[in-house]
Amino acid sequence: MNTVLYAPRIQPDETIYSYLARYQFLWGIKNSRVVSRQWFGRASVSINQLLPCELQSVASLSDYTPTLLLHKHTLFDLFCCFTKRRIELEKVMIGNSALALANRATLAHLGCRELARSKFCPECYREDVQRMGCGYWHLSHQATGVRACHIHKCGLISQETSSRKFTLPSLVKITEPAPVPVMQVAFAEYISSIVKSPKSLLLSPSGIEYIHPVFRKGKNLDIRGLLHYLDAIERGLQVPKLITESCLRKMIRIHNEPVHPFKGLLLGFAFKYLSNEQANNTSSIDGCDCRVKTKRCTALLNEHKYSLRDISRRVGVSVGFVKQLAKRLEIPIDSRFQRITPDIERKIISLAIKGDDRKAIAQQFDLSVGAVEQIIQSVKGLTTWRQYLRMLEKRNTARSRLTEVIKNNAKCSRTQIRNLASREYAFLYKYDKHWLLSALPTNSKPEYHGAIMWIKRDIQVFTQLKKFIRSALLSGGSLPTKYAIDQQLGAHGWFTKALEKMPTCWRYYRRLEKKFSTTKGNRT
Incomplete structure (x- = not known):
């Protein structure tokens, strides 16, 4: 039927x-x-x-x-x-x-x-x-x-299902529904609404206007910030990294770019989720948290010890927030609270010529690192000189490290030394090759130790050879062939191809061979 x-x-x-x-x-x-x-x-x-x-x-x-x-x-x-x-x-x-x-x-x-x-x-x-x-x-x-x-x-x-074997879902063990993160539920609701009315995607704006205002800077796009945000969305949805920078640029710049729907839907959901979060988490500037931060900023501004950037970092607000607060309270912020005298400037230049760190200089004179950098850059050639000093310090460190490795491993070859100190070796090979080649041990020609090896092998094999021939004569009464001896001792080809390199074994076998050939002739 x-x-x-x-x-x-x-x-x-x-x-x-x-x-x-x-x-x-x-x-x-x-x-x-x-x-x-x-x-x-x-x-x-x-x-x-x-x-x-x-x-x-x-x-x-x-x-x-x-x-x-x-x-x-x-x-x-x-x-x-x-x-x-x-x-x-x-x-x-x-x-x-x-x-x-x-x-x-x-x-x-x-x-x-x-x-x-x-x-x-x-x-x-x-x-x-x-x-x-x-x-x-x-x-x-x-x-x-x-x-x-x-x-x-x-x-x-x-x-797991197969497209060629039709199976229905099966719930083997009855369990309570597993809770899922809010983001995954929101993504499921977003996908469900799109599946019911997919034509809404065709009516959405395209190009740079499609991007959320948070990631737009006029006509430019904050592609790095957008990629970080999409990476966080992908981790929240527990999916692998799928949207790369090239894929994101194509989806934004090229209209109707062929792409898997999941990537386009993921981008649209990211912007919608960001808008919902902003709508749910909006708070007025006069809130409790903002009042506390305002009091802390006011106290630090009145101390006249910290820069705007230090205050913003300590309180957790932006530099613009601190600047607006200072202007509203009429606190002077443009004037420098500590003047850099010519004597201080000469000392800073002297320490910079010696190669001292900028942060250490700034801490010594109670200045910011930016102020020290401005003084260093005002002297012609000083920046290049400090770069040379840093390279010289790196070179001396690499030399001492490599010298120590060579001293502790006197019998190692050049390749072995390079493996033991690969970073220093690569640096010196690029910037100090002449010293490196002179400091490395000379390459010795490979020595042939075959004769010594065959002498040792002759002594070791001779004992085994006598035992095997004795047992063969007692059991069969005939002298075994070279092939049989070679197979018995490991099938290395020593008795069939290189018996002359083992003189003791060769003379012993030749003497037995002559003896058995003479005995066989007398019998005939």
Whole structure:
């Protein structure tokens, strides 16, 4: 009996893969190949959870149109917002050419396989079982990067599935729903709203106007700050690093740049989440925390000991806040509280010529590091001289370190010394090569120790040779061949190829060979 004629009704927010899996479950079919033959005429068909193919075949054997299945039970509309191949993608999904799906839909742009696993909500699963007897895969849960249910605010359970084997979600152990971070719930709600109305993405602004004002500086973009913020969003969503600087620039500058929807949705969610956080965390400037900081800033300004930057760092406010507060309280901030006399300037220059650290000089005269730097830069050539002194100090340190290594490892070669002090070796090779080559030990020619090795081997093998020949004569009565002796002693080829290099063994075997050949001749 053809059971396709009695196919079940597709449920709201159900994927095509789940529809086929539920059909297999309700009719008790164990092999997914049987389902593929009944629906598609082939033994094995790959059905993707997000963008399934063969929609025309599914529609022809059910009471639904391909258009309904395409727009209500797949993420076709969402992917079309991030690709220029809308018509080609529609033909692929309605037809049966699944090999072209990844290229048309930018699925390969994600580069993270672990985000493509099937997921289900335990609470939704229980409700589906109570309502219809079995659970099914919800389309909103399968969106890439979603780890929470937007309805029950709980974590999703991940399950490994195959696109060619139709299986339903299974809750083996009944447990309480796992709590998830607020950011993941907010991302799930954002994805759910986009899945319901993907055309809202097409109406959103593009280019630099799409970027949140926090990361805009006129017509310029704070790309580094935006990347840091996106990195924090990715860590909050527990997804790997996906948006790089080049990818971010393409999405902002190039309109309709083909990209995986998850990257575009992640960027849009980051801006929306930032706007919500700002709206929830706005506080007036006259708040309690601000009053405390104002009192601390006023006390430090009245002491006339600290610069604006020191006060901002101590209190935890911006320099502009301190400057505005000082102007409002009529506290002079532009005048220098300590004058740098010519005598102090001469001492600073003298210490700078000696190569003392800027921070130590500033601390000695109770000045800022910036004031010391201005004095040093006012003297022509002093900055270059200090750079030379730093390089000279690094060179002397590297020389002493390498000399110590050579002294402690007198028998090591140049390569071994380079491995023991690689950093110093590389520095001296680049900036002091002449001294390095003169200090390293001379390369000695390799010595051949083969003769000594063969003499030792001759002595060691001779004892084994006599034992083997004695046992062979007692058991068989005949002298073993050189090949048999070589195999017995390890099959090194010493007796078959280099017996002359072991004179003791060679003379002993030759004497036995002559003796046995003479005895054999007398017998004949």
